[in-house]
Structure formats: C-alpha cells, structure tokens
Amino acid sequence: xxxxxxxxxxxxxxxxxxxxxxxxxxxxxxxxxxxxxxxxxxxxxxxxxxxxxxxxxxxxxxxxxxxxxxxxxxxxxxxxxxxxxxxxxxxxxxxxxxxxxxxxxxxxxxxxxxxxxxxxxxxxxxxxxxxxxxxxxxxxxxxxxxxxxxxxxxxxxxxxxxxxxxxxxxxxxxxxxxxxxxxxxxxxxxxxxxxxxxxxxxxxxxxxxxxxxxxxxxxxxxxxxxxxxxxxxxxxxxxxxxxxxxxxxxxxxxxxxxxxxxxxxxxxxxxxxxx
Numbered sequence: 001x002x003x004x005x006x007x008x009x010x011x012x013x014x015x016x017x018x019x020x021x022x023x024x025x026x027x028x029x030x031x032x033x034x035x036x037x038x039x040x041x042x043x044x045x046x047x048x049x050x051x052x053x054x055x056x057x058x059x060x061x062x063x064x065x066x067x068x069x070x071x072x073x074x075x076x077x078x079x080x081x082x083x084x085x086x087x088x089x090x091x092x093x094x095x096x097x098x099x100x101x102x103x104x105x106x107x108x109x110x111x112x113x114x115x116x117x118x119x120x121x122x123x124x125x126x127x128x129x130x131x132x133x134x135x136x137x138x139x140x141x142x143x144x145x146x147x148x149x150x151x152x153x154x155x156x157x158x159x160x161x162x163x164x165x166x167x168x169x170x171x172x173x174x175x176x177x178x179x180x181x182x183x184x185x186x187x188x189x190x191x192x193x194x195x196x197x198x199x200x201x202x203x204x205x206x207x208x209x210x211x212x213x214x215x216x217x218x219x220x221x222x223x224x225x226x227x228x229x230x231x232x233x234x235x236x237x238x239x240x241x242x243x244x245x246x247x248x249x250x251x252x253x254x255x256x257x258x259x260x261x262x263x264x265x266x267x268x269x270x271x272x273x274x275x
Contacts, residue, residue, distance in 0.1 A: 091272045149219060
C-alpha cells in the first residue's frame with residue numbers, strides 16, 4: 001500500500017519517502033491535496049484562437065480548459081482538436097481524483113492496521129462516502145471496498161469515444177455532450193442538458209465513478225488499470241451496457257467508432273503540463 005501511495009505522490013511532484021507515506025501523512029497532505037487550483041476556464045471566440053492554444057500538444061496538453069466551444073467550431077473544428085479539449089478536462093478531473101485516492105489509501109491503511117481515525121480523518125471519510133454514493137452500505141469495511149473501486153481515474157480515451165459518438169466530435173449536441181439521460185420531471189425521460197462543457201465533463205466523471213449502474217465497469221477498470229494497452233478502452237466500453245439502456249446498439253456504435261478512429265487509443269498517452 002505504501003508503494004502505491006508513494007507512486008501517487010511522485011506523480012503529483014511530491015518528494016516523499018516510503019516511510020513518510022504512513023499514518024502521520026494525512027494531516028500534512030489534507031490541506032495540500034484538497035486545495036483548489038486557481039485555473040481559469042476559457043470561452044474562445046474563434047476556432048483559430050483555440051487551435052493556437054493547443055499548438056504543439058501531441059505529447060503534453062496545455063492547462064487550457066474550454067468552457068464553451070467557439071461559434072465557428074462546427075465549420076472549422078476537427079476531431080483531434082475536440083479530443084484534446086475533452087482530454088484536458090478529463091485529466092484535470094483525474095488530478096482531483098488522484099488526490100482523493102491518496103488520502104483515501106492513507107485512511108484505508110490506517111483502518112487495516114486496526115487504528116482509530118482522528119475526527120478530521122473521519123470527516124474526510126464521510127465526505128468521500130457521500131460524494132461517491134457509498135452511504136447505503138452499512139459497515140465501514142464494505143464502504144471502504146466500495147470506495148476502493150470508485151475513487152479512480154477515468155480513461156480519457158473512453159470519455160473521448162463517448163462524447164465523439166454523441167456530438168460527432170463537437171459538431172452537434174453540445175448541450176448534452178455525453179448523452180446522459182434521466183427523468184426530468186418524473187414523467188419525461190430525456191437527455192440532460194448542461195450550460196457548459198466543463199459542467200458536463202464534471203458530471204460525467206461523477207456519474208461514472210459514483211452511480212451504482214457502473215459497478216461492473218469499475219471492476220473491469222480496476223482489473224485493467226495496470227495494463228496500458230489500446231485494447232483497454234475497447235474492453236471498458238463493453239461494460240457500459242447500462243449507460244444508454246434505451247439504445248440497444250450503443251455498445252456496437254462505440255466499438256465501430258473505436259475501430260474507425262484509431263487515434264482515440266493514443267489519447268491516454270497525453271498528460272497535462274505541470275503548473
């Protein structure tokens with residue numbers, strides 16, 4: 001467990017020893033990892049302006065977080081640019097999830113040792129239970145097991161293929177870019193609309209990690225998490241049977257799009273630039 005925590009810390013740029021990733025770290029890391037970054041969301045006026053921001057980003061994405069696509073994107077945008085926009089937003093959410101996972105693993109390690117949590121640790125655990133919808137489970141061990149599956153990163157390539165399918169890579173349907181559906185007034189089952197792209201991405205990530213419908217998907221994600229091959233996205237997509245239950249061809253559409261747009265598999269190789 002300590003090796004996993006240390007690896008996470010290294011990924012975030014913290015220089016901690018294995019010994020430091022122990023029971024005393026929670027109080028030190030909590031204010032660091034829960035501090036919100038002051039990052040701006042932008043609304044570019046033109047696609048050319050947007051393209052300039054993402055120039056030379058084949059390996060590393062700029063910390064550019066697009067709230068709304070420019071009006072001319074449907075005429076001048078393209079699949080690669082749209083995919084990078086989505087990937088940057090997903091990677092930002094993944095950074096937050098990684099921070100939560102580090103703190104969660106510290107709590108889990110302490111619990112596994114049979115030690116009692118401090119009031120601050122208990123409060124943070126309760127926050128995670130509420131956020132990731134583990135509140136219905138009755139015991140602490142079952143909640144911990146549930147959170148272990150849920151507090152994990154979303155593969156950017158999976159998000160890209162799903163929104164690529166629903167929007168034709170930014171050409172349409174931008175009010176519901178991931179095609180999430182729900183009961184709007186207890187009578188009407190329809191796509192959920194969002195005011196902006198950043199809200200839609202945030203809710204998509206939350207849905208994938210918290211909604212009970214995706215337990216099998218999350219189990220597959222954990223099994224495949226250390227096997228970074230292009231086939232991972234293909235296998236993960238096959239576990240989304242409950243994502244669009246009204247569309248019996250949804251999984252087949254995802255597979256066909258992945259087969260057609262091979263560049264999507266490379267999205268997972270991208271990283272956000274460090275601050």
